[in-house]
Amino acid sequence: MALITWTAEQYGTGVGFADDEHKTLFGLLNKLYDEATSGADRATIGASLDALIAYVVDHFAHEEKEMVAKGYGGYDRHKEEHVAFIGIAADLQKKFHAGEAEVTEAVGQLVKGWLDNHIPTFDKSYSDALK
């Protein structure tokens, strides 16, 4: 069962590129979660983890570029959230590849919890500015 399902009501920002990228991001997260909770081999999980984090980094950069281009006032606080999350993700990625951490169900729930807060609170707030 999918960890996270995109709906316009819960996650829609009304900004086309952001909604499209969030849907792709959710797909990558669900793939990683399914692999991690069904006993896939570490190489497969590691590749999916790398793909997800690379996509998240690109997505954050895209949002930030658009916020700057539109002179959005919430940019600094929003960027702080992105930087903090990338720090957590990069730490997990490094530890996973060093054999010091695993992608567990709890990791998936943590990422879902972050998205459940970030998209409605921060991403939806740029809706009017970025449309």
Ligand code: FEO
């Ligand atoms: Fe869609 Fe601010 O991340």
